[in-house]
Amino acid sequence: xxxxxxxxxxxxxxxxxxxxxxxxxxxxxxxxxxxxxxxxxxxxxxxxxxxxxxxxxxxxxxxxxxxxxxxxxxxxxxxxxxxxxxxxxxxxxxxxxxxxxxxxxxxxxxxxxxxxxxxxxxxxxxxxxxxxxxxxxxxxxxxxxxxxxxxxxxxxxxxxxxxxxxxxxxxxxxxxxxxxxxxxxxxxxxxxxxxxxxxxxxxxxxxxxxxxxxxxxxxxxxxxxxxxxxxxxxxxxxxxxxxxxxxxxxxxxxxxxxxxxxxxxxxxxxxxxxxxxxxxxxxxxxxxxxxxxxxxxxxxxxxxxxxxxxx
Amino acid sequence: xxxxxxxxxxxxxxxxxxxxxxxxxxxxxxxxxxxxxxxxxxxxxxxxxxxxxxxxxxxxxxxxxxxxxxxxxxxxxxxxxxxxxxxxxxxxxxxxxxxxxxxxxxxxxxxxxxxxxxxxxxxxxxxxxxxxxxxxxxxxxxxxxxxxxxxxxxxxxxxxxxxxxxxxxxxxxxxxxxxxxxxxxxxxxxxxxxxxxxxxxxxxxxxxxxxxxxxxxxxxxxxxxxxxxxxxxxxxxxxxxxxxxxxxxxxxxxxxxxxxxxxxxxxxxxxxxxxxxxxxxxxxxxxxxxxxxxxxxxxxxxxxxxxxxxxxxxxxxxxxxxxxxxxxxxxxxxxxxxxxxxxxxxxxxxxxxxxxxxxxxxxxxxxxxxxxxxxxxxxxxxxxxxxxx
Amino acid sequence: xxxxxxxxxxxxxxxxxxxxxxxxxxxxxxxxxxxxxxxxxxxxxxxxxxxxxxxxxxxxxxxxxxxxxxxxxxxxxxxxxxxxxxxxxxxxxxxxxxxxxxxxxxxxxxxxxxxxxxxxxxxxxxxxxxxxxxxxxxxxxxxxxxxxxxxxxxxxxxxxxxxxxxxxxxxxxxxxxxxxxxxxxxxxxxxxxxxxxxxxxxxxxxxxxxxxxxxxxxxxxxxxxxxxxxxxxxxxxxxxxxxxxxxxxxxxxxxxxxxxxxxxxxxxxxxxxxxxxxxxx
Numbered sequence: 019x020x021x022x023x024x025x026x027x028x029x030x031x032x033x034x035x036x037x038x039x040x041x042x043x044x045x046x047x048x049x050x051x052x053x054x055x056x057x058x059x060x061x062x063x064x065x066x067x068x069x070x071x072x073x074x075x076x077x078x079x080x081x082x083x084x085x086x087x088x089x090x091x092x093x094x095x096x097x098x099x100x101x102x103x104x105x106x107x108x109x110x111x112x113x114x115x116x117x118x119x120x121x122x123x124x125x126x127x128x129x130x131x132x133x134x135x136x137x138x139x140x141x142x143x144x145x146x147x148x149x150x151x152x153x154x155x156x157x158x159x160x161x162x163x164x165x166x167x168x169x170x171x172x173x174x175x176x177x178x179x180x181x182x183x184x185x186x187x188x189x190x191x192x193x194x195x196x197x198x199x200x201x202x203x204x205x206x207x208x209x210x211x212x213x214x215x216x217x218x219x220x221x222x223x224x225x226x227x228x229x230x231x232x233x234x235x236x237x238x239x240x241x242x243x244x245x246x247x248x249x250x251x252x253x254x255x256x257x258x259x260x261x262x263x264x265x266x267x268x269x270x271x272x273x274x275x276x277x278x279x280x281x282x283x284x285x286x287x288x289x290x291x292x293x294x295x296x297x298x299x300x301x302x303x304x305x306x307x308x309x310x311x312x313x314x315x316x317x318x319x320x321x322x323x324x325x326x327x328x329x
Numbered sequence: 330x331x332x333x334x335x336x337x338x339x340x341x342x343x344x345x346x347x348x349x350x351x352x353x354x355x356x357x358x359x360x361x362x363x364x365x366x367x368x369x370x371x372x373x374x375x376x377x378x379x380x381x382x383x384x385x386x387x388x389x390x391x392x393x394x395x396x397x398x399x400x401x402x403x404x405x406x407x408x409x410x411x412x413x414x415x416x417x418x419x420x421x422x423x424x425x426x427x428x429x430x431x432x433x434x435x436x437x438x439x440x441x442x443x444x445x446x447x448x449x450x451x452x453x454x455x456x457x458x459x460x461x462x463x464x465x466x467x468x469x470x471x472x473x474x475x476x477x478x479x480x481x482x483x484x485x486x487x488x489x490x491x492x493x494x495x496x497x498x499x500x501x502x503x504x505x506x507x508x509x510x511x512x513x514x515x516x517x518x519x520x521x522x523x524x525x526x527x528x529x530x531x532x533x534x535x536x537x538x539x540x541x542x543x544x545x546x547x548x549x550x551x552x553x554x555x556x557x558x559x560x561x562x563x564x565x566x567x568x569x570x571x572x573x574x575x576x577x578x579x580x581x582x583x584x585x586x587x588x589x590x591x592x593x594x595x596x597x598x599x600x601x602x603x604x605x606x607x608x609x610x611x612x613x614x615x616x617x618x619x620x621x622x623x624x625x626x627x628x629x630x631x632x633x634x635x636x637x638x639x640x641x642x643x644x645x646x647x648x649x650x651x652x653x654x655x656x657x658x659x660x661x662x663x664x665x666x667x668x669x670x671x672x673x674x675x676x677x678x679x680x681x682x683x684x685x686x687x688x689x690x691x692x693x694x695x696x697x698x699x700x701x702x703x704x705x706x707x708x709x710x711x712x713x714x715x716x717x718x
Numbered sequence: 719x720x721x722x723x724x725x726x727x728x729x730x731x732x733x734x735x736x737x738x739x740x741x742x743x744x745x746x747x748x749x750x751x752x753x754x755x756x757x758x759x760x761x762x763x764x765x766x767x768x769x770x771x772x773x774x775x776x777x778x779x780x781x782x783x784x785x786x787x788x789x790x791x792x793x794x795x796x797x798x799x800x801x802x803x804x805x806x807x808x809x810x811x812x813x814x815x816x817x818x819x820x821x822x823x824x825x826x827x828x829x830x831x832x833x834x835x836x837x838x839x840x841x842x843x844x845x846x847x848x849x850x851x852x853x854x855x856x857x858x859x860x861x862x863x864x865x866x867x868x869x870x871x872x873x874x875x876x877x878x879x880x881x882x883x884x885x886x887x888x889x890x891x892x893x894x895x896x897x898x899x900x901x902x903x904x905x906x907x908x909x910x911x912x913x914x915x916x917x918x919x920x921x922x923x924x925x926x927x928x929x930x931x932x933x934x935x936x937x938x939x940x941x942x943x944x945x946x947x948x949x950x951x952x953x954x955x956x957x958x959x960x961x962x963x964x965x966x967x968x969x970x971x972x973x974x975x976x977x978x979x980x981x982x983x984x985x986x987x988x989x990x991x992x993x994x995x996x997x998x999x
Contacts, residue, residue, distance in 0.1 A: 040384055040820075042401065046900050047821030054812035054871050055827055061868035062834050065845035072845060130741055134734045141738050143985040144745045150977040150988075151749065152929050154947040155970040159752040162963055167764040170751065198748060203992070210993035255836045262931040266951060278840040278932070285844050286936050298841035305838045382891050402894040415892035419910045428906075429896035476896065486895075 066302070072295035079289035092296035102280060102297070106304075109276040112189065113257040116196040120253060121246075123197065124204030131205060132212045145202040153199060157266035160195045185272040192274060195263045200256070204249055211245025212238070251312040255305055277301050331393045331483035331516050332358045333379065338388035340374050340540075348374045350540045351388070356484075359514045361507070363531035365521055366563070367665035371540040372520045373488060379518060380486050381405050392483060403432075408477035409486040412493060414469045416461035416476075422448075423457040426475045433480070447475040450509070467498050474509065484516040491526065503529060524564050528552070536560045538661070546718070554718040558711035559658040561610050561704060567644070567679045568662075571654040574609040574705070581703070583609055584651040584676065585629040591701045594715055598705060601714040608654040608706040613644070615702040616680035618688060619695035627700045631678075636690045645688050647678045647696070658711045749974065756967035763964055777968035787969055789941040790949035794973065797859055797945060798927040801866035806920045808867070809874025810912070814904060816875065817882035818890065835872035839865075843936045850937060857939045865933050870923040877922060877991050881915025882908070918991035921980050928976070946973045 076088045096102050131142050148156070163169040164181050172181070181187035215238050223233045239246070261278040264270055270279040277297065285294030333356040340349040349371040356362045364372040377383040379390060381402035390398050397405055408429070416425050423444055430440045448454045451471040461469055470490060477485055490506070491499045507530050510517050521527055527534045528548040536543040536551065536559070544556040548564075555561035561569050574583040576598065581590055590598065619628045631647040638644075653676040680696060688694045705714040751768065756777050758770045765771060781787040816824055846865060847856070855861035885908060893903035934948035944952075950969055953962045981988065 042900055043819050044821045047815040047819040047824065050811040050815035050819075051821075051823070051827050054808040054875065055830070057808065057864070058830060058834055058868055058871055061846070061864050062837065062842060063830075065842050065849060068849065069841065069845035072848065127741060130734075130737055134738055135731050136735050137738045139985065141741050142989060143981055144742050146981040146985060146988055147745050147749060147978065149992075150925050150981050152931075152947050152970070152973055152977070154931050154950055155752060155974055156748055158950065158966055158970055159748040162755055162967070163748070163751055165963075167766060168755075168963060170766055170768045172766060198744075202745070206989060206992045209989075255838075259838045259840060261840065262947075265931070265935075278838070281840045282843065282932070282936065285847060291844060291848055295844040298838075298844045301838045302841040305836060305841075309836050380891075380895060382894065401899070402891075403897040403899060407895065409892065409895040411888045411892060413886060413888050415886065415888035417889060417892075417907055417911075428893075432897040432902060432906075476892075480897075 069295040069298050072291050073299045075292050077290070077292040077295075079291060088292075092292050093300075096293060096296050096300065102277075104273050105275050105277045105280040108189070108274060109258060109260065109278075112193055112196065112260055112276065113254060116193045116200075117250065117253050117257050119193070119197050120201050120204045121250065123201045124208055124249070127201055127205035128208035128212055132209050145205065147202075148199050149202040149206070151199070153262040154266055156199050157195055157263045160191060160198075160263075161267050164191055182268055183272060185274060188268050188272055188274050192260075192263050192267055195267060196257065196260060199263075200253060204253055207249035207252065208242070208245060211242035211249075214245065215241045247312065247316050251309065254308055254312070258301075258305055258308065277304075332356065333484060333516060333518070334389075334391040334394075335375070335379070336389040336391065338375070338378060338390060339386050340371070340378060340383065341386040348540055349378070352537075352542050354535060354542070354545065356516060356518065359516055361510050361517045361519065361530060361532045363519050363521060363527040363534045364537060365524060365527035365534055366537035366543075367661070368522060369539075370537040372522075372535075372537050374540075375537070376486050376488055376518060376520045379484075380407060380409050406480075406483045407486055408480055408482040408484075409488065410473045410477050410490040412489040414461075414473040414490075414493075416469055416472055418461055421458050421460055422453060422464070422472050422475075425461065425472055426479050429476065429480045443479045443481075444475075447479045450478070450512075451475045466494050467502065470494060470502060474506070478509070478513065478515075482515070484518065485510070487517065487519045489521055490519075492521070492523070499526075506530065525566060528564065534564075536563060538563075538658075550718065554716055555704070555713055556716060556718070557658065557713055558608065558610070558656055558706045559662065561706070561713065562659060562662040565612060567613050567681075569610045569612050569704075570676075570678045570680075571659060571706075572609050572611075572649065572676055572678075573652050573654045573708075574607050576603060576605055576607055576705075581607075581609065581705075584649045585698070586627075588627045588700055590703075593701060594703060594705070597715045597717055601712075601716075603705065603714045604707060604709070606708060607714060608656060608659075608708050610704040610706060611698055611702065613679045613681040615699040616678075616682065617697050617699075618682045618686035619697040620687065621683060621685060622697045628695050628697045630693050630695050632693045633688050633690050636688055638684075640684065642684050643682045643686055643688060645680045645682055645686075645694065645696075647680065648675045649678055650675045652676075654708070656706075656708045656711055752967050752970050752974075755963060756971045758964060760964065777964040778972075781965050781969050781972070786941060786949060786953075787946070787965075790944055790946045791972070793859070793941075793943055794928065794945040794947075797862050797866065797943070798924055800859070801863045801870060801927045802920055802924045804863070805867045805870040805874050805923050806916060809871055809878055809919065809923075810916055812871075813875045813878030813882055814908065814912075817879040818908070819900075831872040831875050834868065835876070837869075839869065839932055843932065846933075847936060856937060857943050859943050861937050862930075862933055862943055862945070865937070866927045866930065870926050873926060874919050874923055877919045878912070878915055881912055881918075881991075885911045914987065915991070918984070918987040921984055921988060922991050925977065925980065928973070 073092055074087060074089060075085060076091070077085045127145060131138070131145060134141055161182065163171045166172050166180050175181070175187075179187075182191060219237055219241070220233055223237045228236060259278055260276045261282070264274060264276055264279055265282075268274045270276075270283065275283070278301065281294055281297040281301065284290045284297060288294070335352050335354045338349060338352045339347070341347050352371075352375060354362070364375055366372050374383060378385050381397070381400060385398045389396055392405065392407075417428065420428065426444045426447055427440050430443060435443075444457070445454070448457055451474060453468065453471055453475060456464060456468060456472075461472065464472065470493075473490065487506075491502050494502060503526060519530060531548060533545060534548050534551055535545045538559050544551060544560045546554070551560060551564050555564060558571075562571070572584050574581050577587075579589060579595060580587055631649065633645050634648055635646040636643060637646075682688060703715070706712065707714055754768060754770050755763070757773045757775075759772045759774045759776065762771045812827065815821065816828060842865065850856040850861045855864070889907055889911075890903050893907045894900075898906065929947070930945070931947045931951075934945045935951065938944040938948060941949075946969060950966055953966050953969065
């Protein structure tokens with residue numbers, strides 16, 4: 019008896035499942051995402067794991083016979099190395115200073131692009147050039163600008179000084195090059211935030227007696243805070259990877275190398291895969307920490323994060 | 330042409346929320362059926378389940394006797410008109426209307442012939458080569474209708490198709506939708522939150538609330554014989570007046586005074602096993618200026634708060650001292666109308682008096698009401714104690 | 719008040735014009751400088767003048783006479799184009815699914831691509847260097863195309879899903895009701911509407927690939943796959959003892975031209991693309 023009763027029930031339960039439409043939708047979703055997911059996993063997922071594995075080995079391509087598993091020795095080597103910490107300090111310095119300047123200039127440029135009464139198209143077009151130009155090209159432009167004899171800026175501060183060969187001025191020029199290139203990108207992100215501030219809100223504030231500066235600080239900035247945080251997050255993570263400008267401007271000489279430069283030197287020039295990978299992992303951890311701080315402490319809404327999902 | 334049957338259709342979302350519960354509706358071939366109710370009542374979900382745009386959690390949906398729960402929308406042969414019209418912005422009007430036919434791989438000649446015919450019916454012929462962005466709201470609406478009718482589907486589903494139009498155009502389009510449906514004779518399910526649209530368009534109206542069907546019937550029947558307090562309050566504009574009342578030895582004591590029940594009502598109430606405390610409902614048109622009625626017995630005197638003269642008749646608003654009628658249904662209706670937090674002392678009453686009335690704002694008036702049109706409801710569950718359907 | 723009012727007095731206009739010129743100068747000076755250098759003759763190269771005193775095409779003639787530069791240019795164009803096409807195709811598919819369809823694993827995908835977008839590229843250089851040597855991909859086109867696709871995909875997916883989200887949902891439902899399969903709804907309704915977004919994304923991705931330097935110098939070793947940015951840093955001029963400044967500048971100008979063209983013709987789209995994906999969150 020129970021058997022004969024069970025059957026129709028089971029069939030019904032089966033029918034109750036997803037309709038053809040929903041099933042097709044699922045399948046299509048997977049099919050469409052699979053290639054992108056596979057490429058991303060193959061070219062990043064696996065290498066990340068692999069680089070952690072490499073970082074636990076002594077592996078110098080000049081001495082392949084000595085390859086062996088050494089646990090965290092590489093980490094000890096790197097973390098007790100003064101050059102690493104120097105590079106880390108330089109990277110942090112460049113990141114903090116350039117992002118701070120970019121925020122101020124980017125906001126100014128964003129307001130100009132958003133509010134200008136004349137030549138708006140021209141300003142927006144021209145501002146995109148630094149964003150689009152190849153970093154290496156811009157870096158060469160700055161290098162030649164400050165090179166003795168050749169450059170139009172070489173004698174700006176002290177005639178005859180080779181600024182790119184002195185540590186502090188060289189860092190200044192690196193930051194200048196970084197800032198010049200990325201202010202427009204920052205400005206574009208902030209401009210999108212500015213567009214979210216309703217004009218009526220500003221009108222209301224000015225009716226309430228707020229000056230232009232008060233309107234900016236008390237109304238505009240709080241309303242566009244999410245946009246500011248996202249822009250800061252993007253740029254901080256990006257600035258921490260600084261490489262191209264340093265490579266062209268100083269090649270890391272006079273202790274101006276970033277962590278990325280150090281990694282590159284150990285890996286491609288030194289052919290020391292173990293140490294190079296260790297540095298890779300450490301940079302990854304540092305970047306993850308920065309992202310974590312932004313998201314947890316400042317409450318930055320990561321794109322595609324919680325906010326986005328709700329929609 | 331088709332008959333659509335919803336058999337205990339239920340929609341439960343993965344998070345457990347019950348959107349539609351055990352809906353039983355039989356839609357006859359060629360019928361114009363309206364689903365009406367406040368927002369969130371499940372009417373759109375029901376429509377989407379018929380369309381196949383949402384899954385049916387439980388129950389069965391049959392079109393012409395065949396179970397279609399698992400069929401994709403494209404295999405149900407149903408056309409839909411959306412609230413936003415959902416016209417393809419990159420296609421001309423002609424291409425928009427031809428799209429379903431092209432998908433069905435109909436040959437070119439037939440496509441053109443059908444599109445031209447639909448355009449003629451809908452008066453769109455001179456707009457066929459324009460893009461939707463260049464059309465007015467009313468024209469877009471007609472293109473959406475055109476796209477639905479070219480295929481000659483088994484049924485039309487319309488999801489608030491007129492709610493994006495301005496008031497005047499909405500009334501015009503209401504008539505043309507109705508004419509078009511009669512002309513084509515295609516089974517139509519129409520969702521709206523507007524009870525006027527529901528009353529004027531439908532062969533039958535389904536009133537929904539909180540995922541449950543409250544009552545199904547012809548517009549006139551729903552108006553005269555609401556099954557419960559919710560339907561009574563939802564259908565009709567201005568809506569029915571509600572007052573608390575007490576049943577005492579064959580009579581009714583109300584804020585308007587005590588009066589005996591008519592024989593018809595007494596029989597119904599006795600059969601309905603009514604409680605002592607009830608809610609009395611009276612439609613505005615069942616009041617009249619006492620000076621214009623002969624041999625009246627049920628009258629009361631009150632001061633006219635506001636008088637709106639419509640020409641053909643006059644709406645007089647009164648405040649009746651005492652408690653107001655309370656029930657879950659009435660609160661929900663008030664919330665839907667957006668008047669939940671309007672606090673008034675005493676109950677508001679709307680009356681429709683004939684144009685000959687001498688009522689004046691701010692002055693007292695003797696008002697008569699038709700005691701035989703009184704409807705009584707149970708405050709606990711909202712059921713109509715005088716229901717004779 | 720000037721910032722809010724709609725009326726624009728002449729004074730405000732003049733003020734804005736001045737500020738605008740400042741922005742233009744800011745953006746153009748380094749570009750004009752490299753252009754200027756590229757046109758200077760060998761004799762005037764070291765005069766430090768912003769505008770060349772004597773003009774010459776010689777630097778351009780020189781670089782187009784070296785196989786080193788021609789090879790690098792071909793590599794740059796080929797690699798960037800192929801990577802762009804693949805990344806945009808894959809990104810379009812994934813972004814459509816993310817913006818439009820419900821399926822398990824969607825959040826994981828969004829999370830992973832977000833992670834990659836923030837990922838320090840240098841962290842991948844070590845393992846990729848080792849893996850590509852093992853697979854024989856080192857110093858080949860695919861060896862660069864693969865990482866470019868990977869890092870361009872998050873950009874493509876974000877930008878595109880932002881564009882896709884702006885297409886009204888009901889259109890797809892309407893297409894389904896009109897008898898379309900999900901694939902047909904994508905091809906005939908969503909894809910044509912998304913074309914501008916796809917095009918914008920392609921420009922952004924191309925700029926990204928065109929720009930890359932780190933992978934280009936780490937994963938290549940010869941002319942076989944070295945792109946222009948990488949080649950620039952190895953430029954030594956036509957002979958060992960010659961100052962390469964002029965030729966480097968000329969090569970730099972050549973690879974800047976496409977960027978300038980994109981910016982000139984597609985300014986609006988680039989701005990829309992850059993801002994839509996990033997700030998909506």
